[in-house]
Amino acid sequence: MTIDAAVLATTPSDIEHRNGGAAVAETLLAHDVDVIFGIPGTHNLEIYRHLVRLGIKPVTTRHEQGAGYAADGYSQVAGKPGVVITTSGPAVLNAMVAAGTAYAESRPVLIISSGLPSGTDYLDGGELHDTKDTLAAMASMTQWSVRARTPQEVTESIARAFELMLNGRPRPVFIEIPCDVLAEAWEGDVVHAGELSTPKPEQTAVKQAAELLRHASRPMIIAGGGSRGADGQLRQLAERLQAPVMTTCNGKGVLPEVHPLSLGAHIRLPGAQARLNQSDALVVVGSELSDSDLWEGKITATNVIRIDIAASQLHLNAPALVAIHADAAEALDQINSLLGDDSDAADARDKPGTKAQADLDEFRKSLIEEARVDGEAWFELNTQLRKVLPENSIITGDSSQVTYMGTVHFFPVPTKNSFLYMPRVATLGYAVPAALGAKVAKPEAAVVALLGDGAFMFSVQELVTAVEQQLALVVIVVNNGGYREIRDQQAARGIPPVGVDLHVPDLAALATAIGAVGETATDATDAAERARVALSRSGPTVISLDV
């Protein structure tokens, strides 16, 4: 059905129904929300009633897991929070793994659900969708989990959620609204999120950092997910210091990966870490430096400058010599201005095209060689794709070898938020719905999901959503017949393969059944070429490649 028809059909009665549901929709609109991902259910209809009237587009997924991951992908590409609307009970729990993902990866995702009727919680009384304690469970997966008990609390809670997601470290929020509150009349006004107030850099620390960098002979930069709002400043600092930049997976592309100072996102490699640990002034911007970034490695450099919006991260996993608790862009701006245009440090070092740059180019090549040791199987496909896809394509990945041993290393991207992935939580079934969310956020972008067959099956139903929404996604599934990584690990421990060899459906036929274009590629070059052609279709394409 068309939205226009719905607007005409619903407007008069909906204005009479200004209620808790209207408080949700009106407050979302006031916070610049124009798309939500979710599934309508018996208990959340009073929210849906008002969405269309206000021009908020609902994208109905086939599982709330998909809605959550789509909102996650959407938030990165749209540069604003992603919103999920579910019904109570199983629907919320279906979205829980997406909440856990948004928490682990620091993504601003707001999940709003209907709840049991007021006063029936915790009675274990057998209400429809009765669960033990949804709120507490979501509290264990989000930064804030709250029940809004009146329509006015609904608008207040949503405003507060936006403050939390937009200030400080972005993490998910869950708001539950009892179904009777959604239907309760509301005469109040929409509450707006307060002014942003991020912590300002402390001056002594900034000066210390600048001083350390001014005298460093081997400065380097690690750019994490938290540096994405500071790409300009980071580039300026890197160029000013001629400091090579290594990113984490979530920071991939913050400095264009074709930039002469970029060392890509190879941070998991021991060779990369060895180089970082030789630095005499290592700037770490917005990163946990966690084990899921470093794969059992460690940052041991002593002169570490850490910039983080979350105080709890400033010394986590690697103690900082200088800790700056601030918005990354502001902190880097101040360091840049203290360093000035022509400090001694810059002159003391070589310029591009010189011996230092030649060394760096050599080192970059060695990193690719190192990545190819365990990622050789994924080199060609990623390389071919990079050749044929438009420069500003968005590529999504999954907990598949083709992603973490492939795309991370062999698919250089020119900007932040071009590679959507979740290295810490390492869920399965992320790439397709995240790509869907990305495409909704930026319809003009080329969006490609590249993943393994095991991961693909986790959210295969969302292909139907892509067909329904007429999104020209390209999904490339590398088919190795199951959970290859786990099979390898079992073999390494002398455990015979169990539960890892999967019966895989005919993927091209499956895609066709769902209304997408399904194709089988013969090799990496063929797959890449098919992907290029698929970008100009009006709906999704699945390209299966046996490996």
Place this chain on the structure above:
Amino acid sequence: MSEQVKSESTSLGAYAAACLRENGVEVVFGIPGTHNIEIYRGLTRHEIRHVLTRHEQGAVYAADGYARASGRPGVVIATSGPGVTNCITGIANAYADSVPMLVLSPGAPVGQERRDLGFLHEVKDQRSGIAQFAAASIRVESRGALEQAINGAFLSWRTGRCRPVHIEIPSDLMGSPTKGVVAPAWLGSAPVAPEGQIGAVLAAIQNARRPLIVAGGGCVESAAELRRLVEATGIPVVTTMAGKGSLSESHPLSCGALAGSSTEFPPIASADLILALGTELKSAPIGHETIVARFDLDPTQLNKHHRAAIPVLGELSSNLRSLLTTLPGTRRADPDWQKRALDSAQDCRRSAEDKWAVFHEAIALGAKNSAPGKELIITGDSSQVSYQGTLQAAVIESPRRFLTTDGYATLGYAVPAAIGASLASKGIPVVAVLGDGAFMFSVQELATASELGLPLPIVIYDNGGYAEIEQNMEEAGIAPFAIKLNRPDYFALASAFHCEYYSAATPTELEAAIGDALTDVRPSLIVVCEADHQNTSWR
């Protein structure tokens, strides 16, 4: 198992499998991951069959279906973080519907819980998240703690209300060596009620003029006792959805299953005695004068929603047997009252039967033709075809034969539950019956069913989306939107998953398709379109 095998050294993760084996576990459902593979080492060693699903959601629903079909606990192996988080909806569903289930997973390494360090699969707080939906979420860090947790969970299901339990082993301890004799399973049984309470029930039965039995999910192990009670007293029986089939629905005193519409079943309000057997009695409009005798294994249920005039705590079959020994000579229920109850039930079911009886007869006939003498198991979903159709229009002869999500009303249950039920009940035909919206929630498990070569008919009633929600929207004066779903080409979908496909436009075609599908070596999708179903041949 020989003593030599029992005392060999192994890893803590593999030892979990040894404990499962001691508790009689033969099949587990799950997905291996980096952190849980030591458990898999044990599965192989202890010859526990592992059924690999395509999403942990499918593993929990399959374990649930296995448990409901067999009465034996369902066991799930998941990995940490997203793996076990994917299980949560299924855990909550098992909690709401009182299903015995164990979910075993790795947890954060020792000392790293809730520290937000950024290790692989780290979530904010895995265990307290799951604890909100399970009877318990237990972290074990030693051999002793592990065997205590596993044995304790299995004992709790033999002695009390069944609810899911999660056990996690820190991922860094999974591979730690351990040695010793495998701990045997714990013994124990459920309590029974004191004699005085049984006597009070007897007196109430003797004084009652309009007695009614409401049999819930707690009654499925007591079908024989229930039947004897009914035959000794002539009291009519209505069941809830979870209790469906506890008394054969072809029995002359069966009022069928009326959950969801119990508020519209007048005898509940007019009865002067209700014997509530293992049920929450949710939203039953019981009169103030009515004496309610409640039999329940869970003390927290004895007075819930309605105060029990006579609370009978303990194991239902034993308590019913005690009651039966006192019954000879009891006067039988008034035939007029019996007729009134049965007629009311008929009235309540009428619209569902008009729409769905022929549909379910065709399924039953198809099954009968291909597996004579075996009673069918039907799995359902939160689909209208299940909670309106199968619930009220299918005639079910015994308990554990209609497996569906009840109060929790999740989506995506029927297909994985049918996989679990198929593995629990060899030789018994299993059919999944569900709507198209629910089907998409767990479509990936077609690959599992296909891999297992299950002769599983999956009947999809295709009404083009979320029909229930569409009706709700219309009733609320909202022009329906976001509920019309773009649907797959089922024929092509079936062949992509190496399944058979049938389109059934008439009851005869449905019957034939079920018959063929049950003798196949792979699953079948059987699609009945709402448009065809309007045809008079289905009435």
